[in-house]
Amino acid sequence: MHRIKLFSLLSLLYFTIASCKKDSQAQVPHVTIKSPLTQRMMDSTNIIAKVFSDTIFQISEGVQETDVHYLSREGYSMHMFIIEADMNNPKLKLEAATPYDATPYAMQTVPDMVKYINGPNSKVVAGVNADFFNTTTGEPRGILVKNNKVLKTTWFNDRSSTFLGVKKDGKLFIGDRAEFAAMQNDLEDALGGGPMLVxxxxxxxxxDLTIEPRTGIGLNEQGKMYWMVIDGRSFYYSNGITITQLGQLLKACGATKAINVDGGGSSTFMIKHPLAEVWQVRNRPSDGTNRAVGNAWMIISKP
Incomplete structure (x- = not known):
């Protein structure tokens, strides 16, 4: 009798484990990689263990978005958002945005900044947060050039060490403090950044080995610009990465130069939705709402 009961219990355990295994396998279907950027990151880094979803779509002429939900090698859920923009396209322009499109310093969310610069001849198609800033006054930690005016040339600390600039000939440039000092009068727009990654x-x-929500910006020699936001501070949704990993991912996408900009609750990835007349924040800022920040970058589509 005891042997019969033991056999029954073992049989039940076997079928339970087998059933759970089948259910687990059924919950993670095979995903076809659609974005070339996702494939490059999988091939060139040891960061992505498994892709759960991979989406690519065109926001406007010359601007594409890639969204990736993946499992990290450490076993954490992650959500990543990427803009790839062909800045050789004559219809596209990169513009520095500041709160209320004015100075002195202030703070405003990225979607609210759009309202002050969007117009019939300057359609905002995407935006991302930029420099670190004083959370009381909104003063950026790095330099600031806007509309051909050099408004700030000082740096707050060692972490504020880079910039992204738009030269007066329309070319984009990523550089360090020395390069800014040499070319500041040749810049139409420029905003500061944190460490150089690539x-x-x-x-x-x-x-810096901390794991946080991150925003990074990269350029390559062919005129492509990459924005990357990876969410964090949410265990079941997305857990964040180090800035070294951010650089590895940007380099895998194609960036030959890349910088880290403000992250944490400031990380904001916004687009003009191609199917609706709205500016949509695509990521989930870790504050639970859009944070007011000191400045941002906007991709402008011209007629």
Missing amino acids: KNNAMLTQT
Whole structure:
């Protein structure tokens, strides 16, 4: 009798485990990689263990968005958002945005900044948060050039060490403090950034090992610009990454130069939705709502 009961219990356990295994496998279907950027990141880094979803679509002429939900090698859920913009397209322009499109310093959410610069001849198609800032006054930690005016040339600390600029000939440039000092009068717009992640197509060593929501910006020599936001601080949704990993992912996408900009609750990835007359924040800022920030970058589509 005891042997019969033991056999029954073992049989029940076997079928339960087998059933759970089948259910688990059924919950994670095979995903066809659609975005070339996702494939490059999988091939060139050791960051992505498994892709749960991969979406690519065109926001406007020359601007594409890639969204990736993946499992990290450490076993954490992650959500990533990428803009790939062909800035050789004559209809596209990168513009520095500040709160209320004015100075002195202030703070405003990225979607609210759009309202002050969007117009019939300057359609905002995408926006992302930019420099670190004083959370009381909105003063950026790095430099500021807007509309051909050099408004700030000082740097707050060692972390404020880079910038992204739009030269007066329309070309984009990522550089350091020395390069800004040499070319500041040749810039139409420029906003500061944090550490340089990639330079001359090589990864740079980082001392910041923290895991946070991140925003990064990269350029390559063919005129492509990459924005990347990876959400964090939410265990079941997205857990964040290090800035070294951010640089690795941007380099894998194609960036030969890349910088880290403000992250954490400031990370904001916004687009003009191609199917509706709205500006939509695509990521989930970790504050639970859109944070008012010191400045932002906007991609403008011209007629």
